Amino acid sequence: MNARVNAIAIAGFAAVLIATMVFAGNQHNIRRMQAAFLGMVTPVLRSGSGIERKVTAYREGLKTLAELEKEVNQLRIANKELKATNQTLRGLEAENNRLRTALGYHERSVFQLMPAQIIGRDASTWYKTIVIDRGAEELVSPDMPVITEDGLVGKTTIVSAHSSVVVLISDESCKVAVTVEGSRDQGIVRGERAQTGSAPEITLNFLSKQARLTPGQKVFTSGVGGVFPAGVLVGEVREFKVRELDAYATIAPSVPLTTLQDVFVVVSETK
């Protein structure tokens, strides 16, 4: 009797598995299945993320009055500096657009940003992704750049109604075309499957053998490829090496990818 039940179970299991694999044979169905699953676990992820934030806020909230006062003062100064910088940049942007128009170029578009909170992180060993609390209902779609005030974070992949998976720039499968500050050198940045140390590192590959990068040089997106807009800070050069056929550099990401809490999705490049 037991053997018969087991045989039926194995046959049923094999049939369901084959049917699943066949159904998930094309990208469209995979994306639909992944979006549906993400939508199902999103409420649980939101609850978990809420608890995590409360615990973090409680731990960080245990500060003395003097510490808080000092922090407020620092934030006030930073706010004034940012306002001043913003004003200057607005003036430069207007001037830049006027000059571009005069030269016959299209006016450079401005990003439209969608703020999002991180509600989940990847638990796997080899992938580096996060889950954010914005999805298709908030106009997010696959392959949208995700940034913070410090620089590039990654791009969206799976999008459900109210949440999305973002593949980080430290993931091996996320490739970004970049340029190096103060030079004409261009290359492709990608993550590493396993890194030494806990801080993520990314590598800048396909550099010319003639390239001469120095530690501290900033690396920006070049806009080539169409996913990432040009001019977003990616990180800075930590180490540079020349190989037999090309050169490569190790880059320290400008964004603290492991401790991120809030990000912005570039939902449009026009306001």
Next chain:
Amino acid sequence: MIFFLILIILMVLSFVAQQFIGPLPPFGARVFLMQIIMLYGAAALPTPGMLSLAFAGGLMWDLRHAQIVDGQVEIGIGWSVVLYTVLCSVMGGLRPLFQRGRWEIHCVLTGLCVAAIQLSEYLMLSVRRQPVVFSFSREIWWRIGGAGVAAAFLAPFFFFGLNYIAYMLGYDPHPERSRGQ
């Protein structure tokens, strides 16, 4: 049946919970809770239950992690189900021992299975990603082995807790030991 459903719910919850557990220093090995519960279920439940848990675990994993890169699916949905089924079958093969109340070997085996999952995933990715490079640095071995060690360390606590839940729900995971008493 109720215990089986409880295990499925616990797998879903632990799948979400493990996303809030950071990598273990110094080399970033991860803690896999869902896989521990699944492997417990493989030892505690008969074959149909074991297969269902392997299917649920593998499908959840693939739906969260399958990546489409340059228009190509890296590791198709269903491959983790195959992998988990093989490992759950190994656990299920030692079920007679588990039924006698001896689950020490299963705890060690849980660690080995979790490490095997990491190694298999790494090999699959190495084959799929271009250029094909099988790099086995110290960091990679630590990530594979570290995940296994963490799972083997946590397994006794999970096994004890899940046995307790099983008895509370009227399911006896060690029927031969009970008969002996």
